[in-house]
Amino acid sequence: MYRDWVLTALIVWPIVAAAGVLVAPPRWAKHLALAASLVEFGLSVPLWWTFVPEGGVQFIRDAPWIPGWGIGYTVGVDGISLFMVLLTTFLVPLSVLGSYSYITSRERGFYSLLLVLTSGMLGVFVALDLFLFYVMWELMLIPMYFIIGVWGGERRLYAAIKFFIYTFFGSLLMLAAILVLVHVVGQRTGVYSFAYAHLLAHIGGLGSLAFWLFGAFFLAFAIKVPMFPFHTWLPDAHVEAPTAGSVLLAGILLKMGTYGFLR
Numbered sequence: 001m002y003r004d005w006v007l008t009a010l011i012v013w014p015i016v017a018a019a020g021v022l023v024a025p026p027r028w029a030k031h032l033a034l035a036a037s038l039v040e041f042g043l044s045v046p047l048w049w050t051f052v053p054e055g056g057v058q059f060i061r062d063a064p065w066i067p068g069w070g071i072g073y074t075v076g077v078d079g080i081s082l083f084m085v086l087l088t089t090f091l092v093p094l095s096v097l098g099s100y101s102y103i104t105s106r107e108r109g110f111y112s113l114l115l116v117l118t119s120g121m122l123g124v125f126v127a128l129d130l131f132l133f134y135v136m137w138e139l140m141l142i143p144m145y146f147i148i149g150v151w152g153g154e155r156r157l158y159a160a161i162k163f164f165i166y167t168f169f170g171s172l173l174m175l176a177a178i179l180v181l182v183h184v185v186g187q188r189t190g191v192y193s194f195a196y197a198h199l200l201a202h203i204g205g206l207g208s209l210a211f212w213l214f215g216a217f218f219l220a221f222a223i224k225v226p227m228f229p230f231h232t233w234l235p236d237a238h239v240e241a242p243t244a245g246s247v248l249l250a251g252i253l254l255k256m257g258t259y260g261f262l263r
Contacts, residue, residue: 003050003058003059004061005061006043006044006046006047006059007059007061007075007076007077007126008061008075009043010040010043010044010085010089010122010126011075011119011122011123011126011136012119013036013039013040013043013119014036014037014040014115014116014118014119014122015115015116015119017032017033017036017039017115018111018112018113018115018116018119019112020032020036021033021036021108021111021112021115022108022109022112024108026107026108029107029108029110029111029112030096030099030100030103030107030111032111033096033111033112033114033115034093034096034097036115037089037092037093037095037096037115037118038093040089040092040118041089041090041092041093043089044085044086044089045086047059047077047082047085047086048082048086051077051079051082053079056078057076057077057078057128058076058077058078059075059076059077060074060075060076060128061073061074061075061076062074062128065129065131065132066131069131069192069194070182070186070191070192070193070194070195071129071131071132071194072129072132072193072194072195073129073132074127074128074129074132074195074196075126075127075128075132076126076128077125077126080259080262081125081126081259084125084255084259085122085125085126088118088121088122088125089118089122092114092118095114096111096114099111099114103151105151106150106151109146109150110147110150110151113143113146113147114143114147116139116142116143117139117140117143117144117147119136119139120136120137120138120139120140120143121136121140121256122136123135123136123139124136124137124140124256124259125259128195128196128197129194129195129196130178130181130182130194130195130196130199131178131194132194134171134174134175134178137171137174137256138171140256141164141167141168141171144163145160145163145164146160148160148163148237149161159237160237162232162237163237166223166232167223167224169223170219170220170221170222170223170224171220173216173217173219173220174216174217174220174221176216177213177216177217177220178194180209180213181199181203181213182194182199184206184209185198185199185202185203188202189202217260218261220260221256221257221258221260221261222257223257224256224257224260225257225258225261
């Protein structure tokens with residue numbers, strides 16, 4: 001059934017397509033990437049008319065991943081994440097088209113990284129497990145670093161390193177907050193789990209620890225938004241990134257910080 005596999009397909013398909021682009025003849029790279037991104041968009045469109053606004057989180061897929069550590073593969077969408085999924089799958093084909101004449105070297109590498117980036121972005125929006133959320137958050141960082149650093153403008157390396165340092169620092173803070181939260185809730189309940197639902201159900205009564213955990217999450221998301229005074233990486237990244245990188249940076253990646261705040 002469509003509801004059972006669509007979110008997993010949206011995450012996995014770009015990775016499979018990226019592998020295909022890497023082994024294809026260079027002249028076919030952009031065409032394959034465009035076709036793959038259009039398939040991705042086609043997969044996502046039925047989400048819109050099959051989603052029930054009053055139904056809460058839907059299209060849920062839950063499977064054990066690393067059960068010994070309380071880590072599961074849990075995905076689903078609500079109204080907020082549905083909009084972001086559709087926006088992402090709409091902008092990626094436009095980004096590929098915008099790169100047709102701009103990217104003339106190492107095309108296979110560029111388009112494969114763009115597809116991997118797509119997988120990471122969509123994974124962030126559908127993850128219902130904090131460990132999966134973090135993995136997908138990090139999966140976005142690496143492709144964007146290389147997209148800016150290899151195919152960007154004259155100061156591309158400086159912009160890429162600055163982008164990496166800022167966002168990686170935020171990611172470390174978020175990881176620390178996630179691990180502490182899971183540990184504290186696990187000690188209280190006897191169940192160590194990264195699942196959103198479990199953590200939200202037992203998050204009360206943390207006292208002063210809640211302030212520090214919120215601070216860590218706040219900094220991680222504030223860097224991604226970015227909010228003052230954590231915004232200085234953005235002008236360099238925007239100016240130096242290739243067209244596709246700038247489109248996805250402005251259209252999707254910057255909104256992930258706000259999405260994190262809402263979550």
